[in-house]
Amino acid sequence: MKRKSSHPTLSDVAQRAGVGTTTVSRVINGGKRVSPKTLARIRAIIDQIGYTPNQAARILKGERTRTIGLVIPSIADSFFASCAEAAQRITRAHDSMLVVAVTGNDPHVEMENINALMRHRADGLLLAPANSQNEALAAFLERTPIPVVCIDRPVTHSGVASVGIDNFKGARIAVEHLVGHGYRRILCLGGETTLYTIRERLRGYRQAMTAAGLEPMEDMSVKDYKSAEHAIESHLAATAPPDAIFTVKNSTTIYAFETLQKMRVDIPKTVALLGFDDFELAATLRPSISVVQQPIEDIGRTAAELLFTQLPAEQPQGSSRAKRPAPARKTGPVRLEPLLVLRESCGCARAAL
Amino acid sequence: MKRKSSHPTLSDVAQRAGVGTTTVSRVINGGKRVSPKTLARIRAIIDQIGYTPNQAARILKGERTRTIGLVIPSIADSFFASCAEAAQRITRAHDSMLVVAVTGNDPHVEMENINALMRHRADGLLLAPANSQNEALAAFLERTPIPVVCIDRPVTHSGVASVGIDNFKGARIAVEHLVGHGYRRILCLGGETTLYTIRERLRGYRQAMTAAGLEPMEDMSVKDYKSAEHAIESHLAATAPPDAIFTVKNSTTIYAFETLQKMRVDIPKTVALLGFDDFELAATLRPSISVVQQPIEDIGRTAAELLFTQLPAEQPQGSSRAKRPAPARKTGPVRLEPLLVLRESCGCARAAL
DNA sequence: CTGTTAGCGCATTCAT
DNA sequence: ATGAATGCGCTAACAG
Numbered sequence: 001m002k003r004k005s006s007h008p009t010l011s012d013v014a015q016r017a018g019v020g021t022t023t024v025s026r027v028i029n030g031g032k033r034v035s036p037k038t039l040a041r042i043r044a045i046i047d048q049i050g051y052t053p054n055q056a057a058r059i060l061k062g063e064r065t066r067t068i069g070l071v072i073p074s075i076a077d078s079f080f081a082s083c084a085e086a087a088q089r090i091t092r093a094h095d096s097m098l099v100v101a102v103t104g105n106d107p108h109v110e111m112e113n114i115n116a117l118m119r120h121r122a123d124g125l126l127l128a129p130a131n132s133q134n135e136a137l138a139a140f141l142e143r144t145p146i147p148v149v150c151i152d153r154p155v156t157h158s159g160v161a162s163v164g165i166d167n168f169k170g171a172r173i174a175v176e177h178l179v180g181h182g183y184r185r186i187l188c189l190g191g192e193t194t195l196y197t198i199r200e201r202l203r204g205y206r207q208a209m210t211a212a213g214l215e216p217m218e219d220m221s222v223k224d225y226k227s228a229e230h231a232i233e234s235h236l237a238a239t240a241p242p243d244a245i246f247t248v249k250n251s252t253t254i255y256a257f258e259t260l261q262k263m264r265v266d267i268p269k270t271v272a273l274l275g276f277d278d279f280e281l282a283a284t285l286r287p288s289i290s291v292v293q294q295p296i297e298d299i300g301r302t303a304a305e306l307l308f309t310q311l312p313a314e315q316p317q318g319s320s321r322a323k324r325p326a327p328a329r330k331t332g333p334v335r336l337e338p339l340l341v342l343r344e345s346c347g348c349a350r351a352a353l
Numbered sequence: 354m355k356r357k358s359s360h361p362t363l364s365d366v367a368q369r370a371g372v373g374t375t376t377v378s379r380v381i382n383g384g385k386r387v388s389p390k391t392l393a394r395i396r397a398i399i400d401q402i403g404y405t406p407n408q409a410a411r412i413l414k415g416e417r418t419r420t421i422g423l424v425i426p427s428i429a430d431s432f433f434a435s436c437a438e439a440a441q442r443i444t445r446a447h448d449s450m451l452v453v454a455v456t457g458n459d460p461h462v463e464m465e466n467i468n469a470l471m472r473h474r475a476d477g478l479l480l481a482p483a484n485s486q487n488e489a490l491a492a493f494l495e496r497t498p499i500p501v502v503c504i505d506r507p508v509t510h511s512g513v514a515s516v517g518i519d520n521f522k523g524a525r526i527a528v529e530h531l532v533g534h535g536y537r538r539i540l541c542l543g544g545e546t547t548l549y550t551i552r553e554r555l556r557g558y559r560q561a562m563t564a565a566g567l568e569p570m571e572d573m574s575v576k577d578y579k580s581a582e583h584a585i586e587s588h589l590a591a592t593a594p595p596d597a598i599f600t601v602k603n604s605t606t607i608y609a610f611e612t613l614q615k616m617r618v619d620i621p622k623t624v625a626l627l628g629f630d631d632f633e634l635a636a637t638l639r640p641s642i643s644v645v646q647q648p649i650e651d652i653g654r655t656a657a658e659l660l661f662t663q664l665p666a667e668q669p670q671g672s673s674r675a676k677r678p679a680p681a682r683k684t685g686p687v688r689l690e691p692l693l694v695l696r697e698s699c700g701c702a703r704a705a706l
Numbered sequence: 707c708t709g710t711t712a713g714c715g716c717a718t719t720c721a722t
Numbered sequence: 723a724t725g726a727a728t729g730c731g732c733t734a735a736c737a738g
Contacts, residue, residue, distance in 0.1 A: 009732085021709085021710095022709060050497065052472055054412075055474065056408075056410075060407070060713090061713085062733095075428065085427065088455050098454075102445075145360050145403075254637070279633075284607075363716060372725085374716075375725055376724060376725075379723095379724090387724085407716070410730085411715085414730055
């Protein structure tokens with residue numbers, strides 16, 4: 001293998017070709033106004049020494065970085081992974097790159113990531129804020145010169161656009177459905193009550209319970225399989241055990257299902273189960289699991305499209321950049337519709353197999 | 354909301370503070386050699402106008418970009434998502450960002466992504482090559498000035514390091530296990546035979562079958578649920594139907610399970626099932642699915658660590674960069690061990706519940 | 707068609 | 723403790 005030095009530069013190419021840097025610059029920008037002969041020669045040299053233009057220098061000249069930052073809690077979470085995939089498609093269609101930064105829902109890490117993206121001069125940001133009440137974040141968003149669109153959760157006290165579903169409504173219709181089945185003691189199970197989405201779902205649960213004249217039963221202590229197991233076991237052993245469980249998130253639903261199955265509890269006869277957020281194989285488990293489904297792809301796509309809408313128009317020619325005024329940012333929150341997907345675990349008839 | 358102009362610069366800050374740019378530069382780089390008074394004043398101004406250093410300018414000065422590129426087929430695929438998550442952790446620990454680019458297994462898109470990352474002067478690349486035989490890629494990798502580590506699949510004809518599992522062995526021990534159960538007509542089911550990993554698994558299957566004196570039965574036509582259903586239905590309707598199915602990848606395993614369940618075929622009595630690659634809920638399905646498990650986290654982590662090993666040493670002080678010689682790149686392929694996880698679908702006794 | 711030159715924002719000598 | 727000047731790689735005026 002040959003020894004490799006560091007990146008070649010424009011003038012490296014120019015020197016070898018015995019031409020000026022301008023000519024080489026023209027070649028890498030389409031090759032207009034260059035004689036076919038020198039064009040070919042320079043291209044050959046570029047290829048030979050493996051020259052790649054230094055984006056940093058272009059950025060310094062005021063060009064867009066063609067980079068969008070995506071700041072999310074986790075990339076292994078299927079919700080955010082799907083969002084990312086959808087956003088990535090839109091980003092690509094706009095000839096830009098998506099830079100994914102992971103926060104683990106830690107506001108400190110989040111701010112660090114955002115700062116890094118700002119230093120890299122991302123053209124725009126897609127953000128699933130760890131904490132919707134984060135005032136430092138809100139302050140930052142008010143003054144940042146680039147457009148930002150929130151995903152899944154909004155940032156209160158800020159005029160930033162956001163795209164997500166109506167979590168309150170999703171929970172409400174889910175619980176109303178359980179009530180319609182005749183369940184009276186409906187347990188709401190979950191965790192991470194600091195998250196906006198969870199709080200909204202909890203609010204929807206309470207609203208539906210109260211409206212039905214039922215008393216809310218909440219256990220928001222679930223963090224992992226172990227805590228879910230503990231919670232369910234103790235609730236089922238109580239004098240007035242729940243006859244249905246509404247789980248507020250993906251992972252909780254799965255933990256609950258596993259625990260109930262392990263305890264040999266009949267679903268839905270003994271306890272019905274309805275979860276927020278769909279997941280792979282939800283339809284394949286026995287019984288299949290009824291869920292509130294989010295249009296995840298739509299969320300990622302819509303958010304990214306909205307962001308590009310807020311970006312300064314593409315400069316067809318090199319209009320020297322000056323201070324471009326930030327485009328209007330007054331988009332209100334976009335609320336997509338949750339969808340109640342009825343399968344077996346809530347007590348609905350088994351779908352045709 | 355206040356009107357936002359474009360990014361403030363160092364000299365914007367200097368002007369407002371009535372000092373030189375050098376002083377401001379010192380402030381943002383730790384604030385040494387600046388009087389406490391001006392330090393505080395400048396910091397206040399920085400905060401007030403929301404100044405962020407322009408990374409591009411620093412890069413131009415020769416600094417590392419502190420950016421690692423991750424080029425993968427998909428981000429929604431749980432395998433690559435977990436790899437990404439693990440790699441992201443390592444990257445963060447090295448105070449760098451991970452830039453994720455998605456190829457959809459298209460070599461053309463892949464090359465475009467790599468070029469974009471090169472323009473952005475990523476410090477290094479983690480790559481799951483769409484096509485291991487891609488000679489253009491191999492040629493590129495030979496001449497690129499930055500270190501590259503392949504994930505999951507190697508690039509043949511290149512000295513590039515790679516981290517993955519021994520797919521051949523994984524498939525072999527899986528099939529040997531099925532043979533041990535007494536199955537004779539073991540069908541190998543899957544698709545995407547252009548992928549290196551699939552080919553290796555197929556090779557392992559054939560080897561194990563031949564070694565056992567059995568005749569290989571292969572159907573590599575599965576692309577989606579529909580084709581899986583079609584394949585399985587026709588194989589089961591044949592005169593000599595399979596008594597076991599070995600699925601070469603994640604999604605195929607799930608399709609096969611769903612189809613068999615829909616057809617009311619008893620697993621494992623009528624047909625046993627063993628898949629390559631574990632998945633969430635594999636242990637929760639009834640019957641639970643036996644699989645060959647990959648140490649996914651290890652793969653992502655090891656690859657990222659290996660990459661940082663190959664990066665030039667951290668420059669403690671601003672040692673002017675000159676042409677740093679590329680560090681040694683002679684790392685051979687790292688092959689982690691696949692793990693056979695026995696559950697019920699292969700005919701093993703039900704684990705204690 | 708092609709070359710010369712002047713910055714873009716910043717860190718870094720070298721002066722003061 | 724501070725500042726003026728220089729150059730990183732590149733593009734865009736502006737010559738020739």
